[in-house]
Amino acid sequence: MRAAFSDTLVRLAKADPNVLLLTGDHGYALFDDFRRECPAQYINAGIAEQNMVGMAAGLARAGFRPFVYGLAAFIPVRVVEQIKLDVAHDQLPVIFIGDGAGFVYSHLGTSHQSTEDIACTRAIPNLAIYSPADRFEVTACMEMAYHTKSPVYLRMGKSDRGDVHIALPELKAGSMLEAKSGKFNDIAFIATGSLVRTAIDIAAATYPDATVWSAPFIKPLDSQQVTAICKQSKVLVVLEEHSVLGGLGSAITEIASEFAPIRILRIGINDRFSHYCGTYEYLLKEHGLDRTAIELKIQDFLAAN
Amino acid sequence: MISQNKVFDTKVLRKTVLDMAFAGSTVHIGCAFSIIELLAVLYRNHLRYPDNDPQALDRDYFILSKGHGVMAQYACLRELGWLKDEAFTGYFADGSDLKGLSDSRILGLEVTSGSLGHGFSVGVGMAMGVKLRGTNQKTYALVGDGEINEGPIWEGALFAAHHELKNFMVIVDENGFQAMGSTQDVLKLGSIQAKFESFGFEAITIDGHNEEAIDTAIKQLWASASVSPKALIAKTVKGKGVPFMENNNIWHYTRLDSETYAQALSSVSESEQ
Secondary structure, three states, rough: HHHHHHHHHHHHOOOHHOEEEEEEEOOOOOOOOHHOOOHHHHEOOOOOOOHHHHHHHHHHOOOOOEEEEEEOOOHHHHHHHHHHHHHHHHHHHEEEEEEEEEOOOOOOOOHOOEEHHHHHHHHOOEEEEOOOOOHHHOOOOOOHHHHOOOOOOOOOOOOOOOOOHHHHOOOOOOEEEEEEEOOOOOEEEEOOOOOOHHHHOOOOOHHHOOEEEEEEEEEEHHHHHHHHHHOOOEEEEEEEEEEEEOHHHHHHHHHHHHOOOOOOEEEEEOOOOOOOOOHHHHHHHHHOOOOHHHHHHHHHHHHOO | OOOOOOOOOHHHHHHHHHHHHHHHHHOHHHHHHOOOOHHHHHEEEEEEEEHHOOOOOOOOOEEEOOOOHHHHHHHHHOOOEEEEEEEHHHOOOOOOOOOOOOOOOOOOOOOOOOOOOOOOHHHHHHHHHHHOOOOOEEEEEEEEOHHHHHHHHHHHHHHHHHOOOOEEEEEEEEEOOOOOOEEEHOOOOOOOOHHHHHOOOOEEEEOOHHHHHHHHHHHHHHHHOOOOOEEEEEEOOOOOOOOOOOOHEEEEEOOOOOOHHHHHHHHHHOOOO
16 A cells, blocks of 8 residues: 555656655655655655645645645644645645554554544545545545645555455545445445455455445545435444544434434544554554454444344 | 836825725734835835736745735735725725735735744745746745744744755844734744844844835845845834834724824824835
């Protein structure tokens, strides 16, 4: 997934000399290829994210196409106001890459764990939010972000969960992709980012008729598609490695409540910080986001129906 | 060559500010009055807008980072013919364009400000873009002395010096006040010139109401062979031009009534140039 990100960025930058990569002193190994292939388009802005985003706005106004890279805990969360005022207000074509979203930095603690970034950015007008699940979605999302010529926050979470598609999908802004086919059924799954793979595995093992949708877009979100899925299902399970407040689960629930109310189980991070550190898998367990815990939550939810 | 060829009479600019502040019953008059001479000199002698086009791709960039002084900039845009008189008589009317803080959707305003410490970084980005393009456009960012409390100013200063953005100039409106009091009482700034110099800027301090001194200093900074970014520290008076407003910080937030409006107009028209 990270290789797909780097390859796509290098390809876009080589094709368009106006593409610039700005980093807040992060991405050491990730940008080796970029620095070798496009050294004049690489700017390490230092550990100064607020200035970096303001500069990206200035560069965009001067005709450049900045990609602003940082850890999701900092880009976008530390610079929400710069994104709102300097970039989104005038729909400048700046692409924000928030890497390591969720619990990727499982040993480092709260400062590096990003579980509120979607909630912080969803209400900013003009800003799209992409959340790719595998290397194919990363490539397609990067291409789309470049071609939309308006502000995008691209959220990159745990990158080694395996593919969810077998080839490069064709993206339509706001649309979800079928990651596992099924029938119209009692239960349907919508997941984003790292938890799409988990949703597929759970459905394949326990709910073989259920369709699993991957949501590479948190915003915009095709409300007709969401409504159609809700109308064809009795219950919906939404999964994300983000707070249950203000993320994909919230966005889906908002649409469903207006057009096709059904019971929706929002699986994500409950409203608290991590208590302990450990491996990524450990932290998923601490927050009840490992496969076993998720399966139990679904069983309980169905039993309570 | 400067294409505008306008006078930018500071008496006219101050009168325009008073008229609109009275029409809109608005605040921030003192913030606008401290930068009148700075803007007059910049627009008259320095900022290049080819074909009088505020969107010309090869224009100089002027960023009013301290958006609170926007009425002074509106007054200049009126001189340029980019804003019409109706915008001034109808200031703050329901559904009108001109806001109390700068909004980049107004032609001639490069950034949306009011939240402080933003425009400086945008300007540094523009100057970096100019350097990458290899053109000779100049970028100016006018900040308030209160505004430089903000951290991103100093992040951007490090970047501008490190990347030798010699076509970038910060202008500091050092009027000695911020919203709630004097800069000395709120958060001591010490020598602003020394601070920017220590960050790698070439800096000059001048009387920010002496048009000749402003003009000379800007020319001197641009004439420098140094690759450093430039800093012009303008010692100014908040509320300059109306004696009862000068150095009286209540005019950050006080609105004009008929009586103070008439008194202020009379002070401005009687003042020496």
